[in-house]
Amino acid sequence: MNDNVIIRTEGLCKYYRGGAIRALDGVDVEIQKGEVVVVIGPSGSGKSTLLRSLNLLEIPTKGHIFFEDVDITNPKLDVNLYRRKMGMVFQHFNLFPHMTVLRNMTIAPIKLLKKTPEEAETKARELLKLVGLEDRAEAYPSQLSGGQKQRVAIVRSLCMEPDVMLFDEPTSALDPEMVGEVLDVMKNLAESGMTMAVVTHEMGFAREVATRVIFMDEGQIIEEGTPQEIFDNPQNPRTQSFLSKVL
Amino acid sequence: MEWFNKWTNTLYNTFIVDDRYKTLITGFEKTILITLGALALGVVIGTIVAVIKVFADGNKKLRPLDFLCNIYLTIIRGTPVVVQLLISFFIIFVSSKDGTVVAIITFGVNSGAYVAETIRSGIMAVDSGQMEAGRALGFSKLRTMQYIILPQAFKNILPAIGNEMIALLKETSVAGYVAVMDITKAANQIKNTTYDHINPILLVALVYLALVMGLTKLLSVFERRLRKSER
Numbered sequence: 001m002n003d004n005v006i007i008r009t010e011g012l013c014k015y016y017r018g019g020a021i022r023a024l025d026g027v028d029v030e031i032q033k034g035e036v037v038v039v040i041g042p043s044g045s046g047k048s049t050l051l052r053s054l055n056l057l058e059i060p061t062k063g064h065i066f067f068e069d070v071d072i073t074n075p076k077l078d079v080n081l082y083r084r085k086m087g088m089v090f091q092h093f094n095l096f097p098h099m100t101v102l103r104n105m106t107i108a109p110i111k112l113l114k115k116t117p118e119e120a121e122t123k124a125r126e127l128l129k130l131v132g133l134e135d136r137a138e139a140y141p142s143q144l145s146g147g148q149k150q151r152v153a154i155v156r157s158l159c160m161e162p163d164v165m166l167f168d169e170p171t172s173a174l175d176p177e178m179v180g181e182v183l184d185v186m187k188n189l190a191e192s193g194m195t196m197a198v199v200t201h202e203m204g205f206a207r208e209v210a211t212r213v214i215f216m217d218e219g220q221i222i223e224e225g226t227p228q229e230i231f232d233n234p235q236n237p238r239t240q241s242f243l244s245k246v247l
Numbered sequence: 248m249e250w251f252n253k254w255t256n257t258l259y260n261t262f263i264v265d266d267r268y269k270t271l272i273t274g275f276e277k278t279i280l281i282t283l284g285a286l287a288l289g290v291v292i293g294t295i296v297a298v299i300k301v302f303a304d305g306n307k308k309l310r311p312l313d314f315l316c317n318i319y320l321t322i323i324r325g326t327p328v329v330v331q332l333l334i335s336f337f338i339i340f341v342s343s344k345d346g347t348v349v350a351i352i353t354f355g356v357n358s359g360a361y362v363a364e365t366i367r368s369g370i371m372a373v374d375s376g377q378m379e380a381g382r383a384l385g386f387s388k389l390r391t392m393q394y395i396i397l398p399q400a401f402k403n404i405l406p407a408i409g410n411e412m413i414a415l416l417k418e419t420s421v422a423g424y425v426a427v428m429d430i431t432k433a434a435n436q437i438k439n440t441t442y443d444h445i446n447p448i449l450l451v452a453l454v455y456l457a458l459v460m461g462l463t464k465l466l467s468v469f470e471r472r473l474r475k476s477e478r
């Protein structure tokens with residue numbers, strides 16, 4: 001097995017209502033260290049389900065997920081240990097509203113990684129500075145704009161020093177003028193070498209930042225390739241039809 | 248003015264002679280102690296039951312615990328608190344010397360059954376994204392509940408907990424049934440020794456009324472603050 005593979009799935013399926021809904025229908029995907037994989041596809045095609053299965057927020061109906069060569073679908077494993085190494089950013093931020101920005105960022109490293117509060121805080125303030133929010137450390141989430149919330153959510157995940165970051169439509173809930181600031185943070189993160197899987201409708205971001213683009217439809221991967229291959233020369237008619245609608 | 252002199256005379260005889268007002272004061276303290284103790288115990292039990300019920304929804308392993316919780320809820324809600332007191336004192340804790348502790352346990356266990364449902368609905372009102380965010384960071388279900396969900400749930404239901412405290416305050420007045428000398432029982436005893444059938448009872452009613460009105464006022468101030476902090 002290749003040392004550089006961070007996540008690999010084998011025949012991943014997620015069914016609802018006893019198979020009446022096939023959110024994922026046999027997905028094989030591999031994400032290598034340092035890759036930025038952007039997943040695109042129509043609404044309901046299974047993009048979120050795929051991402052949420054990778055850190056087992058959804059339990060797959062069938063198939064396997066290997067994280068750094070460990071089969072994390074094995075029910076005997078303590079999946080909490082593996083989730084720490086996979087950061088996740090949600091469409092609706094999901095910051096903890098009863099905690100300050102700083103506490104949002106330090107609670108997991110303190111409780112789970114046994115960092116001292118000082119260590120955790122130093123790291124958190126460093127990261128806040130990187131995303132231009134060092135002066136918001138004591139604020140509560142309700143006092144932040146949407147773009148600021150999402151930037152905090154990203155650095156909150158980074159505080160756990162994950163090996164891979166999963167983004168599920170991180171800019172879809174934002175006012176248009178705030179999309180850029182979040183995409184910039186993600187771009188910087190990609191350039192720093194972070195392995196990323198991103199579900200997004202921001203085709204400009206995909207074209208510019210992705211190392212690989214995956215097109216999904218009806219729970220399956222229809223086509224994948226470099227941004228040039230997918231956007232400039234799509235092979236599958238379904239990819240062509242989707243892109244003609246969104247580009 | 249003659250009736251007034253007569254009345255103050257009666258009051259003197261009823262409350263001051265033999266330092267009888269002191270029984271009322273210790274009774275008052277006991278009432279407060281039982282109320283606060285029972286509230287604390289009720290919230291702890293209610294939280295445990297609520298968390299078990301929420302987790303049992305998606306976890307077969309918790310079904311037996313969930314079943315035990317249901318038995319507890321059914322029994323407590325299906326019997327009057329006075330009967331529960333009698334059972335506590337004369338069947339379960341029959342050898343206990345400390346009536347106050349037994350009263351706290353009984354009212355606490357009783358209150359827990361009612362508070363559980365409030366806490367459960369408080370938990371359900373927290374956005375499901377909160378649990379997901381906690382799990383995604385690597386917290387277990389229980390830790391996410393502890394650090395992230397419950398603090399928000401309690402903020403949602405604080406007014407209801409306040410109302411439970413008011414209800415408990417009044418409910419504990421039946422503690423006298425099992426010879427606990429709370430303020431009601433103290434008044435009743437004074438009534439029996441002095442043959443003053445009016446003033447001790449009215450005084451106790453006034454004490455309860457003042458406490459409840461004060462708590463209600465406090466609660467509404469508190470609620471307004473809470474709402475302001477949320478904007």
Ligand SMILES: Nc1ncnc2c1ncn2[C@@H]1O[C@H](COP(=O)(O)OP(=O)(O)O)[C@@H](O)[C@H]1O
Pocket residue numbers: 016017021022023041042043044045046047048049050
């Ligand atoms: N909890 C659920 N119960 C039933 N169906 C679901 C559930 N979650 C997702 N689905 C269905 O699975 C399919 C894929 O959903 P999703 O992964 O959210 O798509 P996408 O993120 O690409 O829009 C959709 O048809 C959706 O309705």
Ligand SMILES: [Mg+2]
Pocket residue numbers: 047048049169
């Ligand atoms: Mg989605």
